[in-house]
Amino acid sequence: MNKLFFVLLALLTINLAGSAQKLVVDSLSGKVKTYYSPGRLNRAKATQQLIQDAVAFYEAQFPGKSFSVPLYVVDKVQVPFYDDSANYLAVGSISQRMAAPRLLAATLNSPTDTVDLVAVHELGHYFQITLHQAPIPVQWANEFFATYFAICYLQTKNISLMSSDLAGSPRTYRPTYRSLNDFERLYYKVGGVNYGWYQEQFARLGYMLYPRFKTRLVQIAIDEYGPTGKKTPPMNLLQRLAPQEMKTWLQDLQN
């Protein structure tokens, strides 16, 4: 057996945790090293471009920080995710706008797929963990801040996570669960559609707070939840920063 065979074997046995576990034999170099399923070059390039662009944005916002996260664009991933134990971002390699559960209601005529926007949210989890050096220990706030990260970037691109009808008027969908306590207790077990509804509420809050705080809210969270932060419970923190918006948002959650 020659040397090349062993190199190939090593590549073939790359062992990814969770559902990204897949043979990936091709890769793209660049700021965000990208591995992809054979034959998915175009999809890998497009996803890498989006993620690299978002990374460049965050690096400019938080100078002096060093960011490094590999990207896996693989066939069997249904919904993008960030694995914090192995540090990688995984995205499906087939456009799944129709097939994927609706996590966030992306504007349908945006040039980017819903799933890709979820990938930017997942990148938010990566940045959060990297900047704070620990996850925010409250599930709903963890999700909210990941989306807030995504909003900061997407606003500069004029892409919205929410279609205008969702951002404005009440919805016809009646969720089974609607309290933050239920989300904390059940998390994704609230069920796919209900989980998407929660994510929409977090995005709605993000859009309420963004005009006033911009990326300053991210810096506040870094200071608060980093190693030397006071770790004020996120609800108290947000209510102190934006009492009126939080009151409105919490009322809307229940109605």
Ligand SMILES: [Zn+2]
């Ligand atoms: Zn998330």
